[in-house]
Amino acid sequence: MTSTPMNLNCFDLATRLKRGPAEHKGDAGKAILIGGAPGMAGALVLAGNACLHLGAGWTILEMFDPSSAHADANQPELMIRLASTQAHDALIKQDPDVIAIGPGLGSSPIAIEWIKAVLSFPKVPLIIDADALNCIADSEDLLNLLQHRNQQFPEMTVITPHPGEAARLLHSSSAKIQEDRQEAIHALVNQTQSIVVLKGQHTLIASPQHAVTQCMEGNPGMGTGGMGDILTGAITAIAAQGVCHQLNLWEATGIAVQLHATAADSLVEKGVGPIGLTPSETIMEMRSLLNKLL
Numbered sequence: 005m006t007s008t009p010m011n012l013n014c015f016d017l018a019t020r021l022k023r024g025p026a027e028h029k030g031d032a033g034k035a036i037l038i039g040g041a042p043g044m045a046g047a048l049v050l051a052g053n054a055c056l057h058l059g060a061g062w063t064i065l066e067m068f069d070p071s072s073a074h075a076d077a078n079q080p081e082l083m084i085r086l087a088s089t090q091a092h093d094a095l096i097k098q099d100p101d102v103i104a105i106g107p108g109l110g111s112s113p114i115a116i117e118w119i120k121a122v123l124s125f126p127k128v129p130l131i132i133d134a135d136a137l138n139c140i141a142d143s144e145d146l147l148n149l150l151q152h153r154n155q156q157f158p159e160m161t162v163i164t165p166h167p168g169e170a171a172r173l174l175h176s177s178s179a180k181i182q183e184d185r186q187e188a189i190h191a192l193v194n195q196t197q198s199i200v201v202l203k204g205q206h207t208l209i210a211s212p213q214h215a216v217t218q219c220m221e222g223n224p225g226m227g228t229g230g231m232g233d234i235l236t237g238a239i240t241a242i243a244a245q246g247v248c249h250q251l252n253l254w255e256a257t258g259i260a261v262q263l264h265a266t267a268a269d270s271l272v273e274k275g276v277g278p279i280g281l282t283p284s285e286t287i288m289e290m291r292s293l294l295n296k297l298l
């Protein structure tokens with residue numbers, strides 16, 4: 005029988021993000037987010053917007069959709085580039101503090117090249133979501149690379165599957181995952197050796213070094229396309245600032261998961277949702293809540 009997980013309660017840690025008077029963007033970290041294939045550019049822009057509004061020093065989008073790979077007049081702070089075909093060289097040149105891959109990534113050969121490159125890029129916190137997880141589920145080579153990365157650099161990689169993505173990784177079904185979510189997260193930790201965020205009602209987080217914790221916040225208004233993409237952006241931003249603010253990836257992930265769900269609850273309390281609650285509104289609420297926590 006599985007025990008009841010501890011409730012996620014990590015807002016106290018957010019005070020570490022408070023900025024000193026002389027801090028500059030270099031102290032807030034350089035984040036690179038990769039994805040946005042044709043038809044899904046919005047997923048990467050949402051992740052990037054969350055990363056920007058939650059405080060990363062630089063937010064760089066490696067965009068796969070050529071027609072979206074240009075400055076966004078509505079959000080000119082985002083550095084949106086056409087994803088290079090030389091993924092490894094592009095990473096070396098940009099020297100990121102944190103990397104996220106997956107929102108709207110697709111499964112093209114260049115997507116696979118980027119996944120290989122990020123899994124082989126040493127040491128920096130890495131967030132893997134969405135299609136990147138589906139590609140890993142379909143490839144033993146990519147799964148081996150992920151396991152190898154985690155052996156070399158423990159607790160430096162987080163994967164954020166929803167039940168459908170978890171099912172693909174575990175060669176199961178989302179119904180089975182939902183039947184016993186604790187068993188599923190244990191299986192995902194064992195399989196990938198990563199920090200795992202199993203999304204859905206009462207999101208679970210666990211890792212090889214940490215027992216399962218459960219987020220008690222959140223609501224069904226969050227069932228809108230793009231809501232997971234902004235969680236990826238939020239983890240990325242907090243991990244980027246964490247590099248200079250003494251927050252490791254486990255802690256950054258916990259803060260982001262709780263902030264994301266609490267922001268959605270707060271909006272519903274104000275009557276913004278549950279019906280029609282949008283990820284873009286949730287980004288702004290996360291920003292507001294985070295600043296109140298400092």
Ligand SMILES: NC(=O)C1=CN([C@@H]2O[C@H](COP(=O)(O)OP(=O)(O)OC[C@H]3O[C@@H](n4cnc5c(N)ncnc54)[C@H](OP(=O)(O)O)[C@@H]3O)[C@@H](O)[C@H]2O)[C@@H](O)CC1
Nearest residue numbers: 044045046047107108109134135166167168178204229230
């Ligand atoms: N604006 C844009 O450009 C957007 C682009 N996006 C991008 O699209 C790509 C495809 O991602 P996606 O998640 O939409 O599709 P997919 O991987 O087939 O999974 C769906 C299936 O998973 C399951 N499932 C999910 N949650 C569950 C839960 N809580 N509880 C239970 N089951 C759950 C459920 O499966 P079922 O239960 O029906 O078997 C569901 O049908 C990806 O790259 C993403 O970033 C999106 O972010 C949207 C905005």
Ligand SMILES: Nc1ncnc2c1ncn2[C@@H]1O[C@H](COP(=O)(O)OP(=O)(O)O)[C@@H](O)[C@H]1O
Nearest residue numbers: 166203204205222223224226229230231232233
């Ligand atoms: N009923 C619910 N209760 C709490 N949280 C939910 C609920 N439905 C969805 N969520 C949250 O919304 C987000 C949806 O993520 P995901 O399915 O990856 O969206 P997308 O791929 O469209 O960006 C997750 O963080 C998930 O935990």
